[in-house]
Amino acid sequence: MRPDEVTVAGIGGSTRPGSSTETALRAVLAEAERLGARTLCLTAGDLVLPPYESGGVRGPRQRRLVEAMAGATALVLASPAYHGTMSGLVKNALDYAEDLREHPAPYFSGRPVGLLAVARGAQGAASALASLRSTVHALRGWPTPLGVTVDTSRACFGPDGRCLDPRLQHHFTALAEQLVGFARHTSAIPACEVGTQPARA
Template identity: 35%
Template structure:
């Protein structure tokens, strides 16, 4: 099973990235699971629709195309996900060229971090996006309110209960990937080929 984590922010440390790491570690507990972490700060994605094939978009699209499942982790800014995260999700439209398209029959776990008490709003936004991409949202989601208090300055988690919830999410995503095993396996064709063939990195 191959699980891809997508998230983070341009802040250092990033609470959404720290939370994502905890969930991915839990998903790796079983020997048949490997993970790939896509950090938005280092992906360096151009605005959706503004560029042709480039390294960051190629890495994102290739990773998502190969994933048996994904975990998304976004910061909440002004009531919704960050612009950088939404831009990354918009680039997943390039998966239209898969057969079946987009994230069909692939489970996606959702995490959102907020300085206030409205992290669930960002989770709800992500749920709509997963459904639009034909994926399956894992029923257990992790909204992290007052995230600045849940993580230490070095990015490590300080809240044991939160660590347990994030670990549970990672395990559930791995379980979901097994349930859907053999039903997602997309064949690359059409538009997605420009991102998955002939590009370095």
């Protein structure tokens, strides 16, 4: 892989057909692609997994998720607000990062992580964003300075997934720019210099 090559793994969404969380996630990934990154998206059915069990048997979907987390140079996490926090679907997916505790770059070490929280109101979106951010800190990732909130009490997307709000679209673009820019910058830095410590130190 060239040092400036960036692979962004998008993880999140909801199982609801036409989910606005998935639409927002895909909008950020499209912007990352425009900046030359490779992307992959794990959403909806990809994330319907058994509750995380330490040391449990891993099926193909569980392995794909953990491999996507391990192989990404940057991540985007997107969750609807459910009762003031991230959804159980997204939290359970993030629990699978525990399988990376013995990885050379444990959990999300050294990787920038863009965050999207989607809710029917500003308060739910803000609290879901805070929950995502604190989980990324626990996973040793680097949340981007901009976290994007999407308030679906107003129409945000057209039927084709196009963003109807220029300000929101600008936020998607800025998030992708921070993510890809940071990933290109840190790829030249050895992992130990960007915050990696031995797991369970």
